[in-house]
Amino acid sequence: MPHFILFTLIVVAGTGGELCVSRAMKVVGEAPSLRPIEVAKVILRALRVPWMWLGVGMMALAFFSLLGALSIYNVSFVVPVTALSYVAGAFGGVVFLRENVSSQRWLGVLLISIGVALVFFGKN
Amino acid sequence: MTPQKTLHFKTYLLIAVMVIAGPLGNVLLGKGMKHVGEPAIWPPAQLFHTASNIFTSVSIWLGICSLIIFFVAYMLVLSWADYSFVQPATSLAYGVVALLGYLLLGETVSPLRWTGIAIICLGVFVVGRTNPRTTEQV
Numbered sequence: 001m002p003h004f005i006l007f008t009l010i011v012v013a014g015t016g017g018e019l020c021v022s023r024a025m026k027v028v029g030e031a032p033s034l035r036p037i038e039v040a041k042v043i044l045r046a047l048r049v050p051w052m053w054l055g056v057g058m059m060a061l062a063f064f065s066l067l068g069a070l071s072i073y074n075v076s077f078v079v080p081v082t083a084l085s086y087v088a089g090a091f092g093g094v095v096f097l098r099e100n101v102s103s104q105r106w107l108g109v110l111l112i113s114i115g116v117a118l119v120f121f122g123k124n
Numbered sequence: 125m126t127p128q129k130t131l132h133f134k135t136y137l138l139i140a141v142m143v144i145a146g147p148l149g150n151v152l153l154g155k156g157m158k159h160v161g162e163p164a165i166w167p168p169a170q171l172f173h174t175a176s177n178i179f180t181s182v183s184i185w186l187g188i189c190s191l192i193i194f195f196v197a198y199m200l201v202l203s204w205a206d207y208s209f210v211q212p213a214t215s216l217a218y219g220v221v222a223l224l225g226y227l228l229l230g231e232t233v234s235p236l237r238w239t240g241i242a243i244i245c246l247g248v249f250v251v252g253r254t255n256p257r258t259t260e261q262v
Contacts, residue, residue, distance in 0.1 A: 021198075021199065021202070022202055022207045025199055025202040025203045026202075028203060029203060030203045030204040031200050031203050031204070034134060034200070039196065039200065042199070042200065042203065043196070043199070046199060063191075066150075066153065067153060067157055067163070067178065067184075068162075068163055070150075070153055070154040070157040070158075071157035071158065071160060071161060071162045071163055072162055074154070074225060074229075074231045075150050075151050075153075075154030075221060075224075075225045075229065075231065076221065076222040076225035076226065076231050076233050076237065076241075077237070078150075078154070079147070079150050079217075079218060079221040079222075080218050080221070080222065080237075080240065080241050080244050083218060083244045083247070083248060086247070086248060086251050090251075102254050104250060104253070104254045105250075105251055105254040107250055108247045108248070108249075108250030108251030108252075108253075108254065109247070109251060110247070111243050111244070111246055111247030111250060112243075112244050112247035112248060112251070113247075114240075114243055114247075115240045115241065115242070115243035115244030115245075115246075115247055116240065116244060117240070118236055118237065118239050118240025118243065119237050119240035119241060119244070120240075121236060121240075122233075122234040122235070122236030122237030122238075122239075122240055123237070
């Protein structure tokens with residue numbers, strides 16, 4: 001049961017964190033170049049956006065859950081299973097946000113589910 | 125180089141950095157955590173002992189550095205490219221992590237698991253190629 005909680009935290013907190021960071025970077029704006037000084041300026045600007053802190057907090061939670069899972073299972077098992085975040089995202093969108101998920105996206109979600117099932121049954 | 129070509133070049137360069145640095149970071153974390161063992165978080169003294177084992181591991185720190193490189197590349201590319209473009213492009217990372225686990229950590233990856241990982245990569249790519257807006261615009 002605790003192992004199930006670890007994977008749930010990796011999937012839910014990781015996806016939430018990515019969405020928050022993505023939203024923060026839209027606020028920050030485009031980096032003009034890849035010069036270190038410009039990169040540093042973008043990072044400093046990002047740190048002033050609350051969405052970035054929320055995203056980093058959620059990603060930290062996902063990170064420590066990942067460490068816990070990696071201490072038990074192989075990395076070639078743990079990381080592919082985290083692709084379940086796409087499945088959770090699609091169902092979460094339909095149930096909580098009333099989104100219309102296209103048939104192509106459902107096809108992708110189905111493929112990921114089949115892939116994760118095969119990874120699970122191929123566990124050594 | 126035209127501005128459009130420069131944009132394409134730096135986008136693909138950073139996506140390549142993400143596809144390598146992310147999986148490498150996970151593999152290094154996996155290596156470190158295998159040495160640390162399953163973390164115990166109770167009682168508090170045991171939590172302190174676990175944290176000290178984790179943060180004195182060289183592999184863990186190398187893994188964190190690699191993931192920071194991944195994260196900075198991810199932040200930069202998201203500042204000019206859409207999430208719906210970046211996400212399918214990084215679907216290869218699931219295959220790369222298994223390959224690095226096999227090559228660097230000597231993990232046994234069964235044919236069934238390779239098949240599953242390939243299907244996951246395909247599925248992530250298909251999901252990423254769909255329209256990011258899933259509700260009708262008003």
